[in-house]
Amino acid sequence: MNKLFNSFLLKHTFQHQLGIAVALGIFMLALFSSVVGSWQGNERIRGNMLDQGRHITENLARQSALALIYASADNVSEAVNTTLDFPGVIGVEIRDTNRHVLLAQGSVESVEFQSQVDQSNETQTDATSAAVLDAESPKAWRFIAQVYSQPASTPFNETISPELLGQVTVVVSKAALTQMTIDTFIVNLTTSFSFALLFLLLIRYLCKHMTQPLNQLSASMGRAEAGEAQVRAMLVGPKDIVDMAHAFNSMMSVLEERAAENIRIYEELRESEVKYRRIVDTANEGIWVLGSDALTVSVNARMSKMLAYSSEEMIGRAVTDFMFAEDVPAHLLKMENRRQGLAENYERRFRRKDGQTLWTLASATPLFDNEHRFNGSFAMFTDITERKQAEEALRRHKDQLEDTVQQRTEELQQARNAAEAANKAKSLFLANMSHELRTPLNAILGFSAMMRRDPSVTESQRDNLDIINRSGEHLLSLINDVLEMAKIEAGRLQLEIAPFDLGGMVRDVAEMMQIRAQEKGLRLLLDQSSEFPRYIKGDEPRLRQILINLVGNALKFTEQGGVTIRLGAKQNTEQHLLIEIEDSGSGISPADQERLFEPFVQLREGAAQPGTGLGLTITRQFVQLMGGSIHVESSLGKGALFRVELPVELATTADVLKTDTKAQGQVTGLAPGQPNYRILIAEDQHENQLLLSRLMTSIGLEVKIANNGEQCLKLFQEWQPDLVWMDRRMPVMDGMEAARRIRRLPAGQAVKIVAVTASAFKEQQQEMLAAGMDDFVRKPYRFDEIYQCMARQLHIKYLYQSDITEKDLTQVTLTAEMLAVLPNTLRLELKDALEALDCECIETTVLQVGKVDANLGHTLSQLAECFDYSTILNALNQTNGK
Secondary structure: OHHHHHHHHHHOOHHHHHHHHHHHHHHHHHHHHHHHHHHHHHHHHHHHHHHHHHHHHHHHHHHOHHHHHHOOOHHHHHHHHHHHHOOOEEEEEEEEOOOOEEEEEEOOOOOOOOEEOOOOHHHOOOOOOOEEEEEEOOOEEEEEEEEEOOOEEOOOOOEEOOOEEEEEEEEEEOHHHHHHHHHHHHHHHHHHHHHHHHHHHHHHHHHHHHHHHHHHHHHHHHHHHOOOOOOOOOOOOOHHHHHHHHHHHHHHHHHHHHHHHHHHHHHHHHHHHHHHHHHHHHOOOEEEEEOOOOEEEEEOHHHHHHHOOOHHHHOOOEHHHHOOHHHHHHHHHHHHHHHOOOOEEEEEEEEOOOOOEEEEEEEEEEEEOOOOOEEEEEEEEEEOHHHHHHHHHHHHHHHHHHHHHHHHHHHHHHHHHHHHHHHHHHHHHHHHHHHHHHHHHHHHHHHHHHHHOOOOOOHHHHHHHHHHHHHHHHHHHHHHHHHHHHHHHHOOOOOOOEEEEHHHHHHHHHHHHHHHHHHOOOEEEEEOOOOOOOEEEEOHHHHHHHHHHHHHHHHHOOOOOEEEEEEEEEEOOOEEEEEEEEEOOOOOOHHHHHOOOOOOOOOOOOOOOOOOOOHHHHHHHHHHHOOOEEEEEEOOOOOEEEEEEEEOEEOOHHHHHHHOOOOOOOEEEEOOOOOOOEEEEEOOOHHHHHHHHHHHHOOOOEEEEEOOHHHHHHHHHHHOOOEEEEEOOOOOOOHHHHHHHHHHOOOOOOOEEEEEEOOOOHHHHHHHHHOOOOEEEEOOOOHHHHHHHHHHHHOOOEEEOOOOOHHHHHOOOOOHHHHOOOOHHHHHHHHHHHHOOOHHHHHHHHHHHHHHOHHHHHHHHHHHHOOOHHHHHHHHHHHHHO
């Protein structure tokens, strides 16, 4: 039904639709009014005919009273005929009270009444002759009326009541009513439809007049739809249609503007497409665009050329049509990745039109529309066939070279094994050399230092001991250089970072090198005019070695003038320490500067130039290990300047005090109130036993000696020492095994075990600590290191030679007259040393004074040991003033 209605709306104009709708409404109204009018007229006619039928029946009933009284039909026949003459009366019947028919004419019994309207005569209770509608059929009505006698007066003044005499029945036909109803309906229908037709014509005229502007607007829209330009609707008619026409005109203006803009954009897009197509067709890479159905949408000329197909042959076909069958599953997996939104780079193989293989490097990207629906993919292909062919050729060559490579690998492995064996032998040799050289050096340096502390030693003997000590120190320095170089080559050199006093360390180095400078008649100056951090964190021993090597090298190549040490600071992204060593020597040529830091290189040939040639090499390695740099500036005849720049981390005074174990002076004994300490020495070398034993007994410690690890275990169990000096290498049982066994004994955890070793390798030191050692001391022994180690482990407190009372000082007298006996140069040298606070230079100068005057030298030595420099300077100033 809805489809038919919609089809009707689409096929007819608004005017026709409005006309048809109005016509249907009018005709439906006319039909309804005709039916209603006919029904109302029929009801009026029916009512009139019913009233007429009752009147006729009532009249006949009054006229039939005499006939019923006398039971004579003749008395009423005329009234009956009169009744039958009335229009529509088709039957009359008169019955007495016994239901006997007195008279019956017309169609009374022949009519079948289907409904009874009234009941029998018994239902009528009043004594009147009122007629009632007794029954009704589609063709007639049946009326009945009771017949009563008339009331009469009596001589007795009594009224006789009416008496029921019988019943009159009248049958009236409905034919007249039916005909009148039909006539009335026809008249009404004709009238209604006449008026409806006239009204419809009027409405049609009005509709045509009213819809004309709308038709004009519709026609304008049709012209616009047909593509006609500059179409405008007339602004006539009702306000609503005028508004619609105005809106249509505005819409057409906008559409024409947009059409012009679209034409311009289309032209730009067409030009852009031409440029894009030109770029795409001239691109070095093949371009392949697929639709959402995985079929080819477009390809550029390069892609067509790579596959040897024309673009027409490729468009509309699947990529798999140009692939080998074994590659299709991988391609389908890649296409599924495109649908998931993944972009990928991969290699893809194709089959050219001539059957040849095309290898490409693909870069594929998915395409989506504005609603994020998959719209296809875009891929670029680079021809890598030549590269693949080259790789295949390389693979074939690789297969051919595998045997050769394997053979060379075996040879290299053998060479590597030999090199590792040689390196191991070298390390073993260095370890043995270190032990064998340091062991006699320990006795030489240890006993010479011990003899020098003897008060009975003469100045001449003291000088001889100094020579022995310096020679031993020099030999130890050479050994250390060789070992450090070996560590560098093996990659085993590691920094040991700790806070320390940089200023104190530099002064110690300057004081130590002052002797060498004086021996050559040179001046060694420490320039501290620049500011530099006093406390830093770093590897103090190696930084000290850098200074010693650079200053020693400068003194070695300087014959006159002197050497200056400068320190400064530089702030870059981090704190940097600047060190400069400048000399007035012969200078270094540019050629020599290039090989200056190479190992075993000496700039001057011959035995006259001492040293191993490793000092500067080790210095550069240390500097680089610390993350710094070293440079030299020099020219022949103008001296040399070595500049070192090192990154450093600042430290605080508290940090340095925690790690400062510097000796307070020469140990002379134990402080009062100390326990009776037992010291066990496990050492196989007699010289070392004697030296270490004397160091212990000289300050009042009880000592026992074991010649090997086995004896050490036995003495430990018998004697229970407080500390064990354990040599690492001993016969029968070495020190590491002895330490492990001691630790397993009941009292083995409480004793302190300190390793004494000639090894210079840090790994071996770690092994000793892991074996149960608490600490270690390297050979040759430094007396202060021995005593400081015992202080750390046993908390021993010492007496020092510097503990001289004020009473002792008051007994020392120095006058200007006593200094007047000295040569002027010696007095000036002493004064310069005192003013520079150069302890080493002061000690050396005092020794020279002792050669001139022994008593004066002793006096100056006492004052210097107490750092009473002001007394000496005052006396020197008085002497110079005289």
